[in-house]
Amino acid sequence: MPSRRFSRSRAAVVLAAAVVLLVTACSPGGGSTSEPTGEPVTGGTLTYASGDAEPSCLDPHVGGNYPQALIATQYLESLVSLDEDGEVIPWLATEWQESDDGMAWEFTLREDVTFTDGTPFDAEAVAANIAHVQDPATASSTGYLALAKVEDVVAVDDHTVRLELSAPDSALLESLSQVWVAMESPKALERSQDENCAAPVGTGPFVVDGWERQDSVTLVRNEDYTSPPADAEGTNLPYLDSIVWRFIPDSASRYAALQSGEVQVIDNAQPDTIQSAEPDEAIEELDAPRPGAANRIELNSSKAPFDDERVREAFIRSVNVDEGIEGLFFGTAERSYSPLSSVEPLGLSLPELFTVDTDAAASLLDEAGWAERDAEGYRVKDGERLTLDFPVSTNQSIPAEQSLFEQIQADAKTAGFEIKLHPLDLSSWYGALAENDYDLVSAPYTKVGPDVLRILYHSASIEPAPSGYFANLAQVDDPAVDDLLTRASTTSNPDDRESLYEQAQRVILEGYYILPLYDQQNHFLYSSTVQGLRAMPTVSTPTFAEAWLAS
Amino acid sequence: MSGPRSAVVGAPAFRPTVGEALAGVVLVLLLVAALWPNLLAPGDPLATAPADAFKGPSPAHLFGTDESGRDIYTRVVHGASESLLIGVLATAIGIGLAIVLGFVAGLGPRWLDFGTTRVVEVLFAFPGLLLALLFIVVTGPGVLSSTIAVGLATAPGYARIIRSQVRRAASAEFVEAARVLGRGRLWIVARHILPNVTAALFVLATLGLGQAIIWVSSLSYLGLGAVPPAAEWGAMLAAGRTYIANFWWMTFFPGLAIVASAAAATVVGRGIQKRNRSAV
Numbered sequence: 001m002p003s004r005r006f007s008r009s010r011a012a013v014v015l016a017a018a019v020v021l022l023v024t025a026c027s028p029g030g031g032s033t034s035e036p037t038g039e040p041v042t043g044g045t046l047t048y049a050s051g052d053a054e055p056s057c058l059d060p061h062v063g064g065n066y067p068q069a070l071i072a073t074q075y076l077e078s079l080v081s082l083d084e085d086g087e088v089i090p091w092l093a094t095e096w097q098e099s100d101d102g103m104a105w106e107f108t109l110r111e112d113v114t115f116t117d118g119t120p121f122d123a124e125a126v127a128a129n130i131a132h133v134q135d136p137a138t139a140s141s142t143g144y145l146a147l148a149k150v151e152d153v154v155a156v157d158d159h160t161v162r163l164e165l166s167a168p169d170s171a172l173l174e175s176l177s178q179v180w181v182a183m184e185s186p187k188a189l190e191r192s193q194d195e196n197c198a199a200p201v202g203t204g205p206f207v208v209d210g211w212e213r214q215d216s217v218t219l220v221r222n223e224d225y226t227s228p229p230a231d232a233e234g235t236n237l238p239y240l241d242s243i244v245w246r247f248i249p250d251s252a253s254r255y256a257a258l259q260s261g262e263v264q265v266i267d268n269a270q271p272d273t274i275q276s277a278e279p280d281e282a283i284e285e286l287d288a289p290r291p292g293a294a295n296r297i298e299l300n301s302s303k304a305p306f307d308d309e310r311v312r313e314a315f316i317r318s319v320n321v322d323e324g325i326e327g328l329f330f331g332t333a334e335r336s337y338s339p340l341s342s343v344e345p346l347g348l349s350l351p352e353l354f355t356v357d358t359d360a361a362a363s364l365l366d367e368a369g370w371a372e373r374d375a376e377g378y379r380v381k382d383g384e385r386l387t388l389d390f391p392v393s394t395n396q397s398i399p400a401e402q403s404l405f406e407q408i409q410a411d412a413k414t415a416g417f418e419i420k421l422h423p424l425d426l427s428s429w430y431g432a433l434a435e436n437d438y439d440l441v442s443a444p445y446t447k448v449g450p451d452v453l454r455i456l457y458h459s460a461s462i463e464p465a466p467s468g469y470f471a472n473l474a475q476v477d478d479p480a481v482d483d484l485l486t487r488a489s490t491t492s493n494p495d496d497r498e499s500l501y502e503q504a505q506r507v508i509l510e511g512y513y514i515l516p517l518y519d520q521q522n523h524f525l526y527s528s529t530v531q532g533l534r535a536m537p538t539v540s541t542p543t544f545a546e547a548w549l550a551s
Numbered sequence: 552m553s554g555p556r557s558a559v560v561g562a563p564a565f566r567p568t569v570g571e572a573l574a575g576v577v578l579v580l581l582l583v584a585a586l587w588p589n590l591l592a593p594g595d596p597l598a599t600a601p602a603d604a605f606k607g608p609s610p611a612h613l614f615g616t617d618e619s620g621r622d623i624y625t626r627v628v629h630g631a632s633e634s635l636l637i638g639v640l641a642t643a644i645g646i647g648l649a650i651v652l653g654f655v656a657g658l659g660p661r662w663l664d665f666g667t668t669r670v671v672e673v674l675f676a677f678p679g680l681l682l683a684l685l686f687i688v689v690t691g692p693g694v695l696s697s698t699i700a701v702g703l704a705t706a707p708g709y710a711r712i713i714r715s716q717v718r719r720a721a722s723a724e725f726v727e728a729a730r731v732l733g734r735g736r737l738w739i740v741a742r743h744i745l746p747n748v749t750a751a752l753f754v755l756a757t758l759g760l761g762q763a764i765i766w767v768s769s770l771s772y773l774g775l776g777a778v779p780p781a782a783e784w785g786a787m788l789a790a791g792r793t794y795i796a797n798f799w800w801m802t803f804f805p806g807l808a809i810v811a812s813a814a815a816a817t818v819v820g821r822g823i824q825k826r827n828r829s830a831v
Contacts, residue, residue, distance in 0.1 A: 323601035
């Protein structure tokens with residue numbers, strides 16, 4: 001029976017497609033885009049092609065990077081979410097209350113939610129999840145750092161849980177909205193890490209059904225789904241029967257697969273293809289800049305030559321990145337002058353610090369003792385060449401960004417810096433960072449809210465997290481910055497918070513620790529048959545909970 | 552059997568086909584580009600000009616520009632030395648190693664022949680590129696290691712051919728005559744066997760050069776050889792691949808250079824081989 005129904009609906013699809021084709025072929029160009037057309041249709045399989053490195057673990061508690069967040073958004077859910085204005089809204093928790101001294105938060109949980117393995121969602125589950133993230137054996141980094149102040153989790157009753165903190169945390173709700181601390185079945189968490197990595201169990205709209213390494217993950221519909229976030233639209237979610245989550249690292253092949261209809265959604269869309277797809281009615285774009293830090297180049301201030309602020313300023317004053325961004329990104333990326341993403345309301349931009357001034361740069365280098373040049377035109381001091389090692393993660397930097405680094409290399413050469421670009425795979429790249437074997441590095445960091453500054457620039461973040469990763473790659477070690485960031489994260493007064501974060505950003509920018517480039521690019525291209533696709537306002541990952549395939 | 556050496560160089564009435572003439576021209580151009588690149592393209596292959604990025608072929612930029620506004624024509628010309636040098640070096644390593652293996656097997660005692668031949672056969676069972684990749688996994692990527700890798704990977708094939716050539720030459724009458732006359736082993740190898748193997752070696756080297764250029768480019772394309780922004784054809788191909796949907800010239804011209812040089816080396820090699828054989 002089901003197969004017959006399927007074939008009939010398939011015939012209808014073909015017929016409808018033919019009609020649509022005929023109509024669109026006759027209609028003039030232009031017209032509206034991405035407006036939902038008609039009623040959502042249930043069923044169908046959507047194929048997603050990711051250009052990110054395939055996660056080695058599907059549980060985002062472990063490590064905690066963006067590729068994990070992308071896929072886990074489809075099967076895991078958090079205590080709270082954000083709406084489009086950045087306000088915190090209910091999700092698995094319906095209400096929350098901060099204690100007067102800010103040292104504890106009490107959450108009321110939904111009572112009608114079960115994990116897809118049948119385990120009920122309750123206060124014990126929340127406690128088990130936070131314990132899992134904080135357990136060094138889990139080797140979490142993103143979630144671990146986000147929950148750094150949670151000291152104890154107390155189950156007040158079945159559906160009330162209290163988080164007790166070591167210090168007030170103005171970023172707690174923002175931290176909890178992230179998929180890196182999403183809720184998983186406590187029963188599933190008891191399995192070995194390998195098993196849990198292969199198929200984490202959550203409460204989300206889809207369930208991990210299978211994982212063919214180096215190829216794809218199959219997600220199927222959660223038939224008993226009851227817990228969309230408060231801002232979700234539609235009833236009887238999700239609409240799709242299944243999602244095939246493929247890994248196609250080559251961007252040209254990914255785009256070709258979208259054009260041919262082999263896949264319906266691609267991520268990491270290349271700037272030139274975004275531009276060339278614009279007039280194409282069959283392809284839509286979703287631009288979802290990630291929250292947290294802007295993409296930036298960090299200058300390692302812990303060792304020579306960048307332990308000298310003059311050399312850092314000279315470097316930043318010598319490289320012109322504006323033309324490169326314009327040429328390489330085809331207008332899809334805007335230059336940033338802030339440590340924070342443009343979606344963060346508290347970001348501070350100081351463009352005047354980043355105007356190119358090669359004369360000033362030259363005299364700064366002279367002053368710092370790098371006055372002589374060798375036969376190849378590089379500056380030298382005590383017989384040492386002014387060399388900068390720049391490990392580049394080919395998994396995290398799209399080709400356009402790598403080309404931008406090459407242009408920076410050419411610019412810096414004129415000023416007398418020798419930049420050595422080292423394109424590395426992810427694990428060798430982590431290795432280079434762990435050995436402090438870098439002078440320049442670009443590492444994305446996504447987190448909801450300005451608290452990302454504490455993670456990136458507080459001296460405590462020079463210490464590695466359990467995963468071995470440390471986030472303060474500029475190695476800013478400044479008691480004034482530490483003090484500002486600590487106070488900002490503990491104050492409950494919004495005005496104080498804003499002013500403290502502003503001061504901290506000013507010190508970081510004026511210390512020439514970073515060269516901001518642009519927002520973390522997060523462009524998706526998708527077939528116009530896909531309706532109801534949106535990016536989560538939390539960490540900007542697309543959710544397919546409300547998506548359906550139009551015929 | 553009148554001196555196979557002369558058959559290589561001075562074949563009477565040497566008349567190349569159109570294809571061979573064309574291939575010869577390409578090889579000469581390649582040589583000029585490799586030795587005096589500034590004669591053909593005076594610019595700097597690494598000079599960026601972001602404002603001129605992604606320009607199509609035009610009189611100002613014959614082959615267009617790449618994503619950083621570098622002139623692709625200049626890069627292709629300057630890339631010749633890298634590709635050719637790596638190709639020649641890799642072939643030299645491969646053949647050098649093969650000569651040692653081939654002579655040891657061809658002239659050594661039976662057990663040594665048996666041992667060497669089995670080792671070569673085992674290595675031969677692996678596709679050459681796989682051997683090269685294996686080597687790079689062990690030593691780490693880079694220009695030097697990819698050169699050695701390609702050399703090592705091609706050695707087993709050459710070694711087999713050289714061994715059989717050595718054996719054939721060693722059983723020839725004039726070698727036996729020399730042996731009867733009491734000439735030393737080394738003298739026989741140097742004066743009788745080596746010259747007779749040289750002709751085959753020369754053909755092998757020319758044919759192998761084309762192959763080596765392709766392999767070296769493949770390794771760079773995979774990110775295991777030359778590192779961007781070096782003007783190396785394989786690396787240029789890899790960089791252009793991202794933009795192939797919109798800017799074809801970024802992959803087309805480096806690709807053309809690889810195909811043309813590999814084809815030219817092969818055609819010339821086959822030409823020599825053909826004449827050599829007919830003369831013998």
